[in-house]
Amino acid sequence: MHPRRSAQEVLLCDLCETVPLQSHCELCNINLCVNCAVKHLSDSSKRHKVVPFLHRKSTNYHKCPDHAVKHCEFYCEKCNIPVCSTCVTSGKHKGHEISDILEKLSAKTESLQKDLEELETRIYPRYEGMASDVETEKVEIEKKYGKLATDADEQGEILHREITAIVNRRKSAIAEMKTKHLDALNKNTEEITQKMAELKQIMSDLKSILKSNDVSLTSTYKSRNSEFRTLPPKVRVTLPSFSPQKINKDQLNEMFGSLSPLSINTEHGDTMKSAEAVSSPPVKPLLDEPRVTATIDTGYDRYGLYSVSCPSEDEVWTRGYNKTVKLLNLQSKLLTSIQTKSGNWPTDIAVTRDGDLVYTDYKTKTINLIKNKQIQTVITLQGWRPLYVCCTAGNDLLVTMISDDVKQSKVVRYYGSTETQSIQFDDQGCPLYKSGDIKYLSENRNLDICVADCGARAVVVVNQSGKLRFRYTGHPSNTKQSFDPVGITTDSQSHILTADCDNHRIHILDQDGQFLRYIHCDLELPLGLCVDIRDNLFVAERNTAKVKKIQYL
Structure with missing residues (x-):
């Protein structure tokens, strides 16, 4: 009960204080007589909610610690405390922003x-x-x-x-x-x-x-x-x-x-992003007609370009059928060239989150890091040979491998030089991947691991824990042409893009493996793929030894 009233008093309107109250505004938390309620509702600056006094919602007002007979019906934003009307008018909170407690x-x-x-x-x-x-x-x-x-x-x-x-x-x-x-x-x-x-x-x-x-x-x-x-x-x-x-x-x-x-x-435990931070990226619809915006001549021999990885939207690392990896700009200018440590041709390349380059060496069974043009071997395998590599959002390395006897394949995750995960079998103990040695891979935005298993003629997708999600074996309506997946990459929309090499096209899938459309752009034997931070697609053409930059979103 209001402190100025007793149980024996007639409850009066808070505005005119002369006429018995009949209504209550839940927005303003004041009691009103009939006439004052009409005037109060005429104020269109607020959405007043006037209800019969007996139907009002009860509110547990906090008693003011400085004025015992008062209830805190306001809130001082600067002091971050509930205050009563006397506190507001006393000058203690002069100049402070005062809001309604409700x-x-x-x-x-x-x-x-x-x-x-x-x-x-x-x-x-x-x-x-x-x-x-x-x-x-x-x-x-x-x-x-x-x-x-x-x-x-x-x-x-x-x-x-x-x-x-x-x-x-x-x-x-x-x-x-x-x-x-x-x-x-x-x-x-x-x-x-x-x-x-x-x-x-x-x-x-x-x-x-x-x-x-x-x-x-x-x-x-x-x-x-x-x-x-x-x-x-x-x-x-x-x-x-x-x-x-x-x-x-x-x-x-x-x-x-x-x-x-x-x-x-x-x-170290993962830090989950807040609900606001994990909101979806801006939606970028697929273009009806993808277009080539740049063509880079890599200088490799014809039929000799296999992989591409982009540190930025203006530069690409490439590897071909020789011992040299090259960094070029969009005008085909050679910026850097580095020979492998062993003199062997690298099996695959990937750019790390720090901008360094990683390459795999099949013959020496090593995974190597190029930092400031210096090469260091970070991983040496026993019984297995490294194939293709990608860098994850968490800066781990994912590597496809084949056993020395060429009978088994698997995907291994490394944190630095430490193996933290091995993915080889499904829940029934059957191999997830065929034993062939062409297995480009990529991590999707939802942390799925996508492998273009060329020998199986399928894109094999497992979740972060290594559980099989689905296999994509080509467009269901296409029964005349065999599906030949080689290069693979993903974008900000969680699309999966894979190079159908022998059919000279790119398949675009959603994150659940549903076919969306093809990219053609007069491609000739597309192999390696990568996507930059603006979702431009870079395609390494084996047949021409050129890299095409394609806008498809």
Whole structure:
């Protein structure tokens, strides 16, 4: 009840203060008689909401700490506190911006609701997903470590009693690694679970604040959402492998085979962008008629241009069928040329987020970085040979590989020189990729990994975790021409563009693998593709050794 009235008094209009009230304006939070209500509604500068007094909404006004008989019906924007009418007129808040407490309550309530929505729909589900992934990984390692133990047993059966002690030592090492592996994952689970508990408490508190409609609690609320947008660290473990050797009784311990060391790395947790930050980029519709805006003569021999990567919209790195990689501008001027460290021709090239160049060397089994014209080998493979490479939005490297016996293919992710992910099989244990050695790849804006598997005549797309999303095998209506995917790239609209080499065209797909249209532009055997920051497409033509810059959006 208003402090100037008692239970025995007749409630009077707040404006004229002489006539009993009958109505209440919920926008202005004042009580009105019949005549004053008519005048009040005639003010068209605001959308007043006048209701019968008995039907008004109740508001839990905060009592003024400085004037005990007053309620805080206003809000000082500068001091960031609720104030009463006496505070406003006392001069203490002179010159400060004063707003209506109900308007402030509405704005703060909206902010709380947005925070709660983000926690419930975006942040907490990511934590749940991480926890689920760790549990799945724990189940998988039971099988994998079990296989390691079985391999050790099989080797032990061959050597019989002479190597029983060695078998036991190896199994002990496996068990110890498994324990450390599980300990690392359990610790990761505990960290995630703890954060999830904190999130649940925060969401519960927010719901309580929203339900209470308490101005004091609402106005003093401090958002912690930014704290939880940075996800907990994720443990990445490089599983040990077992390498059996031929039996030599004089060197049983060495010949039995060794376990690679268990590698447990904790990655920094990803920082999730806020809901505002992850809004979609401006929509760029596809042009009905794509057009060539520049043609670059690379200087390679005919039939000798394979890859292109653009550090900017005015320059391109190229690699062909020789030991030299070239940086050229749109006028075909050679800006830089660098010979490979081994003298072999590079299999593929990619520009990093820092503007450096990475190239793969099939013969030496190396991945190399060119920085300030200096070449350093960052990765040397064993049992596998690197093929094609791309740099991700997170500055990781994705590399397609083929085994030394040319029977297996996979995609491997590297952070620096550390392997953090290997993608080779689907959920049924079947190979995702054919064994051929032409496998350009690209990361899409939604973090899908897109591989142009030429040997399979398909574009194979998996999600960030390596789970198969779809295979695209060409336009469904085209049954006369075989699909020959080679180069592949993606753009800001999450389109997937792949070079259909033998058919001299580019296929444009959406992020779910639906065909949208072709790009022709008189292309001759298009191979390597890349897209610059403005979504211009660069196409390396094998047949002409030229790069075409194409506007298609």
